[in-house]
Amino acid sequence: MADPFLSIQSVKKSFGNVAVVKDFNLDVGAGEFVSFLGPSGCGKTTMLRIVAGFEEPSAGKVLIGGKDVTGLKPNQRNIGMVFQAYALFPNLTVAQNIGFGLKVAGVPKAEAQARIDEMLGIIKLPDFGDRYPYQLSGGQQQRIALARALAPKPKLLLLDEPLSALDAKVRISLREEIRSIQKKLGITTIFVTHDQEEALSMSDRIVVMNEGRADQTGTPFEIYNRPSTKFVANFVGTLNVLEGTISDAASGTVKINAEEIGLKGKLNGSKSGxxxxxxLRPEAISLGRKAGNDSNLTGQIADVHFLGSVIRVRVGVGQNVVSLDTFNSPSSPPPVVGQKTEISFSSGDVLVLH
Incomplete structure (x- = not known):
């Protein structure tokens, strides 16, 4: 990345003797949407607050647009911030809430009104300007919070778990709207979430955080399909884990129960025994033998859950249990619990966890 718009350089943050952020580095390009993804307590919100200026790093620096802003206050950084709590002013109308930052900045009344009208159009609530927050649903209130953050035309938008208080259906709809608005405005955005589906569906890149560090940074495709650590592999998506023993490291042969599969090229640094x-991801596994799959294991149907268009099947393979999904077919009844079966997969889809 030639000239990152946001650059976080060797940032550390400790509260007393507790290190919350440990040597964090990240460059974000102009107009890029990057998510900080991780469990509670991993340091993602602290890192966002450092970028915003609400927390001072113990070490390192933050650059926005090539300018070192580490010592600047939040109102000196030209950022927009949206929180999990909508934090709307209950005594102000929707229009007054959206225009609050413009008023503080001394924007002329006519210009401010034009910007408020523009923002109401962007968030698809053009006729809601005279309403008060209590007259709005949760999803509508969060749209207003977003419009308020965007109204002053910030260079950087920071979103701290803005969808976690909403119900599932509204959350899906709103995340699509947020991404659409972000693309339309071309604003550089950092989005904090613990929801992997949100991060995978919205982001240009994802930073998976674990205990104050960035375990892996990459596109959603890379994070999901090529996790670089055991933590990332387990945290992002559903994962089946099979325990095996290397029977021949030279040929890349691994024994699972009494059966062998080949993993040539994936056992670097390992030895026989x-x-x-x-x-394996569930979608990489097929029930029965399938053309193109070079690995097969025998097992027994442990559970079958009919979910409509999809049938979720759990198969016992020795001491291991793997989950996979098959499509429902009216002409083919689902497998029966206790039934002997085979599962198949491509050795290229196997991840070796270290």
């Missing part, structure tokens, strides 16, 4: 954890 080593125990390995092998991971």
């Amino acid at each position: 080593d125990t390995l954890s092998l991971a």
Whole structure:
């Protein structure tokens, strides 16, 4: 990345003796949408607050547009911030809430009104200007909070779990709207979430955080399909883990129960007799033998859950249990619990967890 718009350089943050952020580095391009993804307590919100200026780093610096802003207050950084709590002023109308930052900045009344009308149009609530927050649904209030953050035309938008208080259906709709607005305005955005589906569906890149560090940074495709650590592999998406033993490291042969599969090129640094954890996404596994799959294991149907268009099947393979989904077919009844079966997969889809 030639000239990152946001650059976080060797940032650390400790509260007393507790290190919350540990040597965090990230460059974000202009107009890029980057998500900080991780469990509670991993440091993602603290890192966002450091970028915003609400927390001062113990070490390192933050640059926005090439300018070192580490020592600047939040109102000196030209950022927009949206919180999990809508934080709307209950005594102000929707229009007054959206225009609050413009009023503080001394924007002329006519210009401010034009910007308020523009923002109401962008968030698809053009006729809501005279309403008060209590007259709005949760999703509508969060749209207003977003419009208020965007009204002063910030260079950087920071979103701290803005959808977590909403119900599932509204959350899906609103995340699509947020991404659409972000693309339309071309604003550089950092989005904090613990919801992997949100991060995967919205982001240009994802930073998976674990205990104050960035475990992996990459596109949603890379994070999901090529996790670089065991933590990332387990945290992002559903994962099946099979325990195996290397029977021949030279040929890349691994034994699972009494059956062998080939993992040539994936056992670097391992030796015969080593125990390995092998991971497979559910969608990489087929029930029965399938053309193109070079690995097969025998097992027994442990559970079958009919979910309409999809049938979720759990198969016991020795001491391991793997989950997979098959499409419902009216002409083919689902498998029966206790039934002997085979599962198949491509050795290229196997992740070796270290």
